[in-house]
Amino acid sequence: MEIERWERSEEISDAEKKVIQETWSRVYANCEDVGVSILIRFFVNFPSAKQYFSQFKHMEDPLEMERSLQLRKHARRVMGAINTVVENINDSEKVSSVLALVGKAHALKHKVEPIYFKKLTGVMLEVIAEEYANDFTPEAHGAWTKMRTLIYTHVTAAYKEVAWAQ
Numbered sequence: 001m002e003i004e005r006w007e008r009s010e011e012i013s014d015a016e017k018k019v020i021q022e023t024w025s026r027v028y029a030n031c032e033d034v035g036v037s038i039l040i041r042f043f044v045n046f047p048s049a050k051q052y053f054s055q056f057k058h059m060e061d062p063l064e065m066e067r068s069l070q071l072r073k074h075a076r077r078v079m080g081a082i083n084t085v086v087e088n089i090n091d092s093e094k095v096s097s098v099l100a101l102v103g104k105a106h107a108l109k110h111k112v113e114p115i116y117f118k119k120l121t122g123v124m125l126e127v128i129a130e131e132y133a134n135d136f137t138p139e140a141h142g143a144w145t146k147m148r149t150l151i152y153t154h155v156t157a158a159y160k161e162v163a164w165a166q
Contacts, residue, residue, distance in 0.1 A: 027128055036072055102158070121151055
């Protein structure tokens, strides 16, 4: 089976890792607000993703979502996981381990279809590019595109591992 080109994880250079960390430090300073913006856009653009969240799956209004304590809590969790990956970007084993845990939890416990990670990471890039336009140079966009692929590839690898084990 042919893997889509963007699903193959490309090596992230040292210069790109530095750009990712520098960009992320500014984003993570507003972690909860950015995370909430990402999740709201994700749920507005892909309402079927809300089916996995009993606490806010019936919310339609973005303002209501923004006020949801459960959504804010999940936003902090998502941003925290990405932060752990960015902080450990030079330790591929740690990155693999963190993303494998995320993948396994979403595959086994939450039963989330892996395509939603592709969609979520795309929304994440859109929001960061808009809210941090001055920092999101073409170099940063290229580096974050590789990071997006790395996240998706590692998370979905955990799904495959779970499927093989069953």
